[in-house]
Amino acid sequence: MSGHSHHHHHDIDWADRLAQLRMADRLDADALTPAARRLLGGLPARPVVVDVGSGAGGMSVLFARELAGGGGGTVVLVDATPELLGEARRAVAAVAGGIVEVVGVEGDLADPQLAARVPRADLVWASGVVHHVGDQQGALRTLAGLLRPGGVLAIGEGGLEMHCLPWDLGIGRPGLEHRLSAARAEWFAGMRAGLSGSVAMPYGWPRALREAGLGDVESFGALIDHPMPGSDLLREYVVHRVGWLAEWVGEWLDPDDRATVAALIDPDGPDFLGHRDDLYLFGAKQIHCGRLR
Ligand SMILES: C[S@@+](CC[C@H](N)C(=O)[O-])C[C@H]1O[C@@H](n2cnc3c(N)ncnc32)[C@H](O)[C@@H]1O
Numbered sequence: 001m002s003g004h005s006h007h008h009h010h011d012i013d014w015a016d017r018l019a020q021l022r023m024a025d026r027l028d029a030d031a032l033t034p035a036a037r038r039l040l041g042g043l044p045a046r047p048v049v050v051d052v053g054s055g056a057g058g059m060s061v062l063f064a065r066e067l068a069g070g071g072g073g074t075v076v077l078v079d080a081t082p083e084l085l086g087e088a089r090r091a092v093a094a095v096a097g098g099i100v101e102v103v104g105v106e107g108d109l110a111d112p113q114l115a116a117r118v119p120r121a122d123l124v125w126a127s128g129v130v131h132h133v134g135d136q137q138g139a140l141r142t143l144a145g146l147l148r149p150g151g152v153l154a155i156g157e158g159g160l161e162m163h164c165l166p167w168d169l170g171i172g173r174p175g176l177e178h179r180l181s182a183a184r185a186e187w188f189a190g191m192r193a194g195l196s197g198s199v200a201m202p203y204g205w206p207r208a209l210r211e212a213g214l215g216d217v218e219s220f221g222a223l224i225d226h227p228m229p230g231s232d233l234l235r236e237y238v239v240h241r242v243g244w245l246a247e248w249v250g251e252w253l254d255p256d257d258r259a260t261v262a263a264l265i266d267p268d269g270p271d272f273l274g275h276r277d278d279l280y281l282f283g284a285k286q287i288h289c290g291r292l293r
Pocket residue numbers: 014021024052053054055056057058078079080081084107108109110126127128129132133156
């Protein structure tokens with residue numbers, strides 16, 4: 001991560017987040033495999049699946065794996081960050097097994113003309129990206145516009161925030177993680193307010209999907225549960241995540257908590273998180289989907 005100017009204009013350098021996205025993809029794969037299977041379940045043979053805001057490509061890897069084990073199909077990756085798009089293409093192609101076609105499209109979800117550049121889809125998946133667009137309801141309309149009749153739009157938004165730290169870390173005031181979450185909520189509100197064309201969407205995702213013209217709307221969850229003592233990957237991810245939170249939401253923490261967080265992510269200090277054997281990852285992702293009639 002570079003620079004404190006981020007705090008003021010809220011622009012996220014997505015390419016910079018590749019390492020974290022990749023680790024999260026690996027940690028989430030077990031929980032999201034049944035979700036991928038469920039979403040592909042009702043689709044026609046050799047479906048076209050479009051993943052908008054595909055990031056490091058984790059969910060599309062799961063889609064491609066399922067399709068490769070069945071009759072094949074097409075996975076289209078759409079992302080505004082070329083570095084991530086390249087990574088995702090590579091990751092998905094590696095499991096495509098020759099019977100899944102992999103296509104990459106550099107495109108922006110805030111572009112109402114996106115549909116002109118993307119093949120019609122049987123399933124559109126968009127996780128963690130709609131909330132980065134100023135007009136979220138408009139973005140859902142754009143996503144619904146990528147569907148064939150009968151196609152399904154599924155978004156990954158909301159859920160339960162990941163927890164990874166013990167209540168009492170033995171340094172600073174207990175309950176740090178709750179205050180990090182509260183600070184993150186403040187950051188999020190500022191990030192949303194700073195997006196161009198930002199408009200309020202004063203209702204929840206299922207209603208937003210209905211407003212976008214979809215029917216059969218339903219929501220379900222995926223539990224992310226990596227209990228202690230955890231793997232090296234988990235420890236690395238937690239250190240990365242807390243470092244990221246420190247950089248982005250630090251200004252909403254009090255000075256004591258800021259000092260605690262700095263000690264937790266200092267690899268040379270005695271309180272470094274990377275030396276702990278009591279980290280974990282526990283949270284849930286919510287998935288909302290609806291069908292174009
Ligand atoms: C939080 S990441 C989510 C990645 C992945 N879908 C996941 O759930 O882990 C957001 C992704 O959306 C992309 N992105 C952000 N704004 C976008 C936009 N307006 N249009 C297209 N992609 C966008 C970023 O490049 C990044 O890959």
